[in-house]
Amino acid sequence: MGAMTPPAADLNSRVIQLNAEYARALDDGNFEAWPxxxxxxxxxxxxxxxxxxxxxEAGVIYADSRNMMRDRVSALRVAxxxxxxxxxxxxxxxxxxxxxxxxxxxxxxxxxxxxxxxGTMEVFATGRYLDRVEEDxxxxxxxxxxxxxxxxxxxxxxxxxxL
Amino acid sequence: MGAMTPPAADLNSRVIQLNAEYARALDDGNFEAWPxxxxxxxxxxxxxxxxxxxxxEAGVIYADSRNMMRDRVSALRVAxxxxxxxxxxxxxxxxxxxxxxxxxxxxxxxxxxxxxxxGTMEVFATGRYLDRVEEDxxxxxxxxxxxxxxxxxxxxxxxxxxL
Amino acid sequence: MGAMTPPAADLNSRVIQLNAEYARALDDGNFEAWPxxxxxxxxxxxxxxxxxxxxxEAGVIYADSRNMMRDRVSALRVAxxxxxxxxxxxxxxxxxxxxxxxxxxxxxxxxxxxxxxxGTMEVFATGRYLDRVEEDxxxxxxxxxxxxxxxxxxxxxxxxxxL
Numbered sequence: 420m421g422a423m424t425p426p427a428a429d430l431n432s433r434v435i436q437l438n439a440e441y442a443r444a445l446d447d448g449n450f451e452a453w454p455x456x457x458x459x460x461x462x463x464x465x466x467x468x469x470x471x472x473x474x475x476e477a478g479v480i481y482a483d484s485r486n487m488m489r490d491r492v493s494a495l496r497v498a499x500x501x502x503x504x505x506x507x508x509x510x511x512x513x514x515x516x517x518x519x520x521x522x523x524x525x526x527x528x529x530x531x532x533x534x535x536x537x538g539t540m541e542v543f544a545t546g547r548y549l550d551r552v553e554e555d556x557x558x559x560x561x562x563x564x565x566x567x568x569x570x571x572x573x574x575x576x577x578x579x580x581x582l
Numbered sequence: 583m584g585a586m587t588p589p590a591a592d593l594n595s596r597v598i599q600l601n602a603e604y605a606r607a608l609d610d611g612n613f614e615a616w617p618x619x620x621x622x623x624x625x626x627x628x629x630x631x632x633x634x635x636x637x638x639e640a641g642v643i644y645a646d647s648r649n650m651m652r653d654r655v656s657a658l659r660v661a662x663x664x665x666x667x668x669x670x671x672x673x674x675x676x677x678x679x680x681x682x683x684x685x686x687x688x689x690x691x692x693x694x695x696x697x698x699x700x701g702t703m704e705v706f707a708t709g710r711y712l713d714r715v716e717e718d719x720x721x722x723x724x725x726x727x728x729x730x731x732x733x734x735x736x737x738x739x740x741x742x743x744x745l
Numbered sequence: 746m747g748a749m750t751p752p753a754a755d756l757n758s759r760v761i762q763l764n765a766e767y768a769r770a771l772d773d774g775n776f777e778a779w780p781x782x783x784x785x786x787x788x789x790x791x792x793x794x795x796x797x798x799x800x801x802e803a804g805v806i807y808a809d810s811r812n813m814m815r816d817r818v819s820a821l822r823v824a825x826x827x828x829x830x831x832x833x834x835x836x837x838x839x840x841x842x843x844x845x846x847x848x849x850x851x852x853x854x855x856x857x858x859x860x861x862x863x864g865t866m867e868v869f870a871t872g873r874y875l876d877r878v879e880e881d882x883x884x885x886x887x888x889x890x891x892x893x894x895x896x897x898x899x900x901x902x903x904x905x906x907x908l
Contacts, residue, residue: 439676509691512762512765530856540734545858572864598838599840606854671854673837701897703867703869
């Protein structure tokens, strides 16, 4: 199969791949993999569009290291909430504007559908990822920062899974 | 227009293209084109995430050749069900991990919205495509296997269109 | 960071980028940027799948120059309707079939979710973009024509924002 050469691993493709793998891990319920998408001292913040526009630093969810993220996942596993429903992310094409001092900015729209145990489906969240991406020592792309800006101001307070 | 050179036809792009063409054919109601996306002895299976996780082989819909798929399309045309509504697929970026013996694995998330004749829209299905893709004798990419794993366990039994 | 070379700017990637930037501008409420995605005498038309299939020329929204689009945006700003809700576009992979006389055809599926001030979210529109894309004198890709074919025949008449 001569024509089936390996896909080109340009930077754009790698950012797309990173987004797709992140979404898959969450939708598979593989939360333990979630902190690994970040640098050791990476930042994850989930906030609302209104808060973000007003420059408010506080997020609905905030973790500034892999360890904090791991704690969060452990709490999730104990609470056992996540098993009641499924989620499905669809992520739009990332806009990868420019590298700046070894960090790459990236932005992508997303929609998350929630699927309840009874089969009903609804739009659960929409928004955009504002990312800063870097290569770690092994050359793997990871998030220096992922800010999840949700369009809606209403959150189902029972749900604490990462988006 | 010197800068408008033809797009690079690397393998990743071709898998993306295959996914986009498949979705368009279905959303256009061009079901007759559907079997052509598969190899002659290709497999199409639609199943649920729960069934898939339990390793159950049986699917909600199952066809292991183009001929079976054509029969299915003929039955659809007779039943005439498909005309009452439209569907719109949005497919996420495919994850194309690795080639294995001339077959390429690929996975992509999807969401399908159903649009009723009265204009109402709802999330109809979400899930992921688990694909094995090969080149046929003419070098065109086709599905050796497309397993549609739906997140929800509930199916509108009246709807028998392929997803 | 030697591996982080700039992304390849092939034509496919540029069409993807154009789609992503267009969606972002609208979802950011940056309507003033909207006409700039078109050539000076570009065409924007929003129509329904039924009308489009019947070859009807008239659209629900029609503008055949940047100036008409600017007028439309001014009217929107006066009406002030747009502030009551947010929108989120997710655009599927564009199918970029072939260049024809310096113009590139492109087609992409989309879904738009509307987020109300009270936090409720719903599928607002689905459909596909039928585009003809050209480079302007500066080599930037712009729409010669963007026809928005909505799947549903029902429109919220209060909403006049571009899709």
